Amino acid sequence: MTFDFDLFVIGGGSGGVRAARIAAGEHGARVAIAEESRMGGTCVIRGCVPKKLMIFASQAEAAAAEARGYGWKEATAGQFNWDAFKTRLDSELDRLEGAYTSGLVGADVTIIRQRARLVDSHTVELADGQRLTAKHILIAVGGRPQLPGIPGEELGMISDDLFLMDRVPGRILVVGGGFIACEFATILAGLGAKTTLSYRGDAVLRGFDDEMRGHVTQQLRNIGVDVQLGSMPSALAKAGEEIAVTFADGQVQRYDAVMWATGRQPYTKGLGLEEVGVKLGRKGQIVVDEWSQTSVPSIFAVGDVTDRVNLTPVAIREGHSFADTVFGARPRKVDHTLVASAVYTRPHELATIGLTEEEAAARGPADVFVSSFRPMRSLFAGSEARAVMKLIVDATTDKVLGCHIFGPEAGEMIQMVAIPIGMGATKADFDNAMAVHPTLAEELVTMRKPTRRIGDSTAAQEVQAVTA
Known part of the structure; x- marks a missing residue:
């Protein structure tokens, strides 16, 4: 059978881009990649990169205070200008997206700016109805924020929305206790928002070392975050320009904004996976073996959509290993047992x-x-x-x-x-x-x-x- 491509990648995040670029640029495969949003994915456009830049921005006041401690008596951060920061942030994200795109172009990868879904084990259908065939298909669509399933949840923001705000809210509630919640609570407090963090557990960062969890929880309080443990909203409602939040204990508090950081889930809905026989796990993740191969031999998956170790460098390593294995005759597995990570609180x-x-x-x-x-x-x-x-x-x-x-x-x-x-x-x-x-x-x-x-x-x- 003759195929349109040797490899068709669905998802233009870090894992998918790396796999496409290596398969085409180093191993000579005919590759296409489909991305429905911006090239670079969650990490570059909606996650690691803009978040880290916001962390840097949020520390100006603390840096000024430290400078005063070193004798710089007039040191001050002044007033934070969200519009000025956002203009520079948008410019930097455009630059990075351009770098990702040019890398694919340089490797002679066909770029398709549409959503794609599976039709069968070798065929994908684009949003415009066009169908293309490939010997191998790689799913690298990542994950998306998960909502808590309560009345009024649509009134809250997800982490993606934080980079699109038109202003820093005066009072904001961050719901969750994972690294996203902790990092964004740090950012918002540092930018001047009166920040509350609500988490149902007894310390933030479940799954991390217990002693260290305690230190992070206390540090959030030390920088001015109102950390409410054993707490969870049960409903949201509009209250004029504010959002009224009802908590599980019956208390009602008002905020200018609410941000959900209640976990992420694989972005597999509507991809046609189950229809073609790709096995999914309980959380909707694509089940793969040690070679990132699914239950359908011609279909592979890497990155957060597989819910193994959900970190960008892991997705990149998985994508690179897949390309080397399938197209470079250099079989490589990824060891997920020992992976370093960091939570960028301050x-x-x-x-x-x-x-x-x-x-x-x-x-x-x-x-x-x-x-x-x-x-x-x-x-x-x-x-x-x-x-x-x-x-x-x-x-x-x-x-x-x-x-x-x-x-x-x-x-x-x-x-x-x-x-x-x-x-x-x-x-x-x-x-x-x-x-x-x-x-x-x-x-x-x-x-x-x-x-x-x-x-x-x-x-x-x-x-x-x-x-x-």
């Missing part, structure tokens, strides 16, 4: 790789090394904020099982830590590394005695931590 970020303390305790005996201190830079300026670093070490093998950092630029540090941990480094390897002084990161190689032993009932008694 002033301190949370970054992590490997096992949490709770996961390690369930696995067996492990030593936990913890250092808590006030960083020199912020301490001098009068800040009470404390940084915390934690290493979790297998008590038998001395292998470092996990690292958790709560501190300034923690995301930058965890990237470097991911390399030795990925190579199977031991605590002795960390101890043998010479410290760079004075730095925050030197704490990772100067913790000598464990703070506590976990996962072993005979050695559960805490010991005194020594921090250099």
Whole structure:
């Protein structure tokens, strides 16, 4: 059978673009990619990139306060101008979208700016009714924000909408406790909005290390976010120019805006997946094997739509590995077991790789090394904020099982830590590394005695931590 293309990619986010570019540019495949919105996907257009730029913008007042602590008596951030910021943000996103598009054009990928859906195992149908065939089809449509399913939910914004606001709201309710909720609460408070975070759990960031969850929860409060735990809206209603929010306990509060950060779900609805026999999971995710292959041999999927590890670098690695495997005769799998990540709260970020303390305790005996201190830079300026670093070490093998950092630029540090941990480094390897002084990161190689032993009932008694 003759096909129009060797590969047809549905979705122009990071994973789909990487797969298309490598398959065409490096392996010579005839490739088309269909994107119904903007090239670059969630991360570039509606997520990681604009969010990080907003994080930077939200720290001006804190930076001015720190400058005053260093003797710059007249240092002030002035008044934030949302319009000026948004103009520059839109320009930067246009630039990045152009870079993604030009990379595809340079690889001779056919770009189709329409939604596509499956007709059969080798055929897709575009929104205009045109049908195209391909030997292989890759689904890389990512995920979309999930709404809570309560009356009036349509009155709330999703995270995508935050980049489209015409002004910073005076009072805003952020609903959720994941990394999106924590980051946007940080941003909004830093830009001057009176921010409330409502979360049904007892600490934000479920699934992260419990000790670190506590630090992030307290930091949100320290920067002025009204964190309401064990709380969840039950209904929203218009109240003039405001939104009246009824909570599960019957209380009613009014806000200028409400933002849902109540999770994301795979964007699989209407793609025709089940009709052609592609197996879906409970949450609508595409079920794939270790090669990103679905239950239909000619159809593959990468990125958040598979709900494996929902991070942009993971989607990129999956897309690249798929292209090398199918078109480059270089079979490659992606190891999802050890992936570093960061939550960009401020002033301190949370970054992590490997096992949490709770996961390690369930696995067996492990030593936990913890250092808590006030960083020199912020301490001098009068800040009470404390940084915390934690290493979790297998008590038998001395292998470092996990690292958790709560501190300034923690995301930058965890990237470097991911390399030795990925190579199977031991605590002795960390101890043998010479410290760079004075730095925050030197704490990772100067913790000598464990703070506590976990996962072993005979050695559960805490010991005194020594921090250099």
